[in-house]
Amino acid sequence: MGVDAEVTGSELLQFIIAGLKNGSIYALVALGFTIVYASTKAINFAQGEFYMFGGMFAVFFLSGLGMPLALAALVSVITVTAVGLGFDRVAIRPRRDAGPLTLIIITIGGSMVFQSFARHAFGPDERPLPVFTAGPSIDFFGAAIERQTLWIWALTAVAVVALTILYTRTKLGRAMRACMENREAARLMGIDTNRVVTISFGLAAGLGALGGLVVTPLTQTAFNVGPSMGVKGFAAAILGGLGNPLAAVAGGITLGLLESLSIGFLSSTYKDVIALAVLLAVLVLRPEGLFSRASREKM
Amino acid sequence: MLRVCDLEAGYGHVRVLKGVSIEVAAGEAVTLIGANGAGKSTLLKVLAGLLPAWDGCVELEGKNITGMRAHKRVREGLVLVPEGRMLFASMSVEDNLRLGAYSRGGKEAASEFGQDRATVYELFPVLGRRATQTAATLSGGEQQMLAIGRALMARPRLLLLDEPSLGLAPKVVTEIFSALQELRRRGLTILLVEQDARVALRHADRGYVVRTGEVALAGTAAELMDNDDVRLIYLGAWHGRD
Numbered sequence: 001m002g003v004d005a006e007v008t009g010s011e012l013l014q015f016i017i018a019g020l021k022n023g024s025i026y027a028l029v030a031l032g033f034t035i036v037y038a039s040t041k042a043i044n045f046a047q048g049e050f051y052m053f054g055g056m057f058a059v060f061f062l063s064g065l066g067m068p069l070a071l072a073a074l075v076s077v078i079t080v081t082a083v084g085l086g087f088d089r090v091a092i093r094p095r096r097d098a099g100p101l102t103l104i105i106i107t108i109g110g111s112m113v114f115q116s117f118a119r120h121a122f123g124p125d126e127r128p129l130p131v132f133t134a135g136p137s138i139d140f141f142g143a144a145i146e147r148q149t150l151w152i153w154a155l156t157a158v159a160v161v162a163l164t165i166l167y168t169r170t171k172l173g174r175a176m177r178a179c180m181e182n183r184e185a186a187r188l189m190g191i192d193t194n195r196v197v198t199i200s201f202g203l204a205a206g207l208g209a210l211g212g213l214v215v216t217p218l219t220q221t222a223f224n225v226g227p228s229m230g231v232k233g234f235a236a237a238i239l240g241g242l243g244n245p246l247a248a249v250a251g252g253i254t255l256g257l258l259e260s261l262s263i264g265f266l267s268s269t270y271k272d273v274i275a276l277a278v279l280l281a282v283l284v285l286r287p288e289g290l291f292s293r294a295s296r297e298k299m
Numbered sequence: 300m301l302r303v304c305d306l307e308a309g310y311g312h313v314r315v316l317k318g319v320s321i322e323v324a325a326g327e328a329v330t331l332i333g334a335n336g337a338g339k340s341t342l343l344k345v346l347a348g349l350l351p352a353w354d355g356c357v358e359l360e361g362k363n364i365t366g367m368r369a370h371k372r373v374r375e376g377l378v379l380v381p382e383g384r385m386l387f388a389s390m391s392v393e394d395n396l397r398l399g400a401y402s403r404g405g406k407e408a409a410s411e412f413g414q415d416r417a418t419v420y421e422l423f424p425v426l427g428r429r430a431t432q433t434a435a436t437l438s439g440g441e442q443q444m445l446a447i448g449r450a451l452m453a454r455p456r457l458l459l460l461d462e463p464s465l466g467l468a469p470k471v472v473t474e475i476f477s478a479l480q481e482l483r484r485r486g487l488t489i490l491l492v493e494q495d496a497r498v499a500l501r502h503a504d505r506g507y508v509v510r511t512g513e514v515a516l517a518g519t520a521a522e523l524m525d526n527d528d529v530r531l532i533y534l535g536a537w538h539g540r541d
């Protein structure tokens with residue numbers, strides 16, 4: 001696909017910026033999918049609801065309880081993390097050995113419960129959050145970057161770095177990787193795999209919440225934004241290959257760019273179809289994902 | 300050290316262990332021999348806590364651990380080297396050993412890790428040379444050595460081994476069993492499952508013959524080696540007789 005004469009360089013740049021912005025959010029949601037998948041081999045269809053909760057709780061703590069924005073954001077992430085931990089303890093752990101399909105159905109149920117809770121607790125309306133830093137957009141070679149977009153990039157980067165450190169430098173991270181690779185062997189090492197699963201749900205919820213609250217100043221939020229973001233995040237996770245959490249980040253960024261460039265070169269009509277098209281294409285053509293090793297040696 | 304009484308267990312509705320009772324004294328090496336599908340691996344999985352006991356008891360040093368979860372048994376000193384090794388294939392030899400030491404907490408853990416790793420590398424020098432290689436790239440024998448080394452990192456008091464010789468060349472089997480012999484000399488208690496009854500009995504004090512989920516025969520290694528049934532069925536002495 002060559003650059004169309006109708007798209008100028010700065011317009012192209014603008015599309016790329018938008019793609020990287022949305023892609024970062026998809027990456028955070030996709031990370032949640034892969035982290036839970038790694039420890040349970042199940043897809044958590046309530047992941048989109050954690051994203052929704054991130055924005056909605058932040059709005060509630062800011063407008064409802066009068067907390068300052070930064071505190072409201074922090075408390076929102078903590079609250080949603082706790083929701084994730086609690087979700088595992090109450091709904092997942094009792095049926096943990098029932099197999100991935102049962103777990104998936106439980107998460108679909110959880111998603112519905114979370115949505116109706118949000119609708120009743122916070123109302124049916126769209127809710128805004130103020131931008132984190134006020135001020136005009138920043139000019140970047142003729143393209144405009146909103147200040148909130150910089151926040152999105154910065155917080156995504158912090159989350160990814162923190163997660164990398166967790167996985168590579170800590171005992172807990174090593175235990176999580178062991179579970180990812182072979183849960184039974186992990187138990188034989190003395191790892192409490194139930195605890196790892198609980199922590200995975202907490203992490204996934206916290207990352208989803210971070211994505212939801214940092215994007216709300218640009219998009220607003222509502223009780224029903226979860227499922228469509230869930231599909232995007234899931235597509236990004238599949239694109240990354242589900243096995244490796246950090247590949248989910250590459251999957252998210254790629255999906256964001258694909259979407260954004262398809263708007264630029266085709267039409268905005270196709271934007272929401274892209275995620276589904278990517279999902280289907282990857283599942284059919286390359287089920288192991290684009291960013292994971294082609295085949296895992298089984299021993 | 301280990302007492303198992305009337306143990307029953309299985310998969311789904313299928314009962315595999317039909318009341319197994321065995322004992323292992325401290326410092327002993329005991330072997331379980333039996334045909335394919337007899338239930339040897341199932342027994343070890345129940346002992347390690349990977350599979351629940353339906354009935355009966357498991358006692359470790361007088362403590363009832365029948366319902367204890369797998370990860371806690373490791374802290375109690377009961378460590379399994381599972382059938383098929385179950386290494387962390389994408390991780391290095393060193394990371395596998397590190398995970399083996401996972402259950403060892405406390406302040407001294409860091410210095411103990413270096414010490415224990417040195418012990419493992421001394422026992423299996425080839426692992427030291429492969430320290431940064433991923434487990435998947437090791438040969439079968441090296442993988443088995445790593446599986447044993449990884450288990451040793453937990454400082455077991457009772458080591459359960461499920462067919463350490465499986466699929467390995469005789470020379471490698473000799474190497475692995477002489478390492479086990481060395482561990483025995485250092486006082487480790489061993490419960491060994493082996494297909495190769497000859498190798499197993501040569502390296503054990505006592506043995507049990509497991510047949511379709513039950514203990515069919517028990518005795519010292521010498522007794523079993525001389526037993527006609529054992530000779531006939533498990534030591535391959537039927538050649539020419541049949």
Ligand SMILES: Nc1ncnc2c1ncn2[C@@H]1O[C@H](COP(=O)(O)OP(=O)(O)OP(=O)(O)O)[C@@H](O)[C@H]1O
Pocket residue numbers: 310315333334335336337338339340341342382494
């Ligand atoms: N995961 C499982 N699900 C259902 N049945 C199983 C499972 N694992 C083993 N079995 C059955 O339990 C019985 C005992 O198997 P087990 O693996 O304990 O035998 P074994 O004595 O270790 O044999 P081998 O020498 O071949 O390793 C067999 O009939 C087997 O088919």
Ligand SMILES: [Mg+2]
Pocket residue numbers: 339340341382461462
């Ligand atoms: Mg077996």
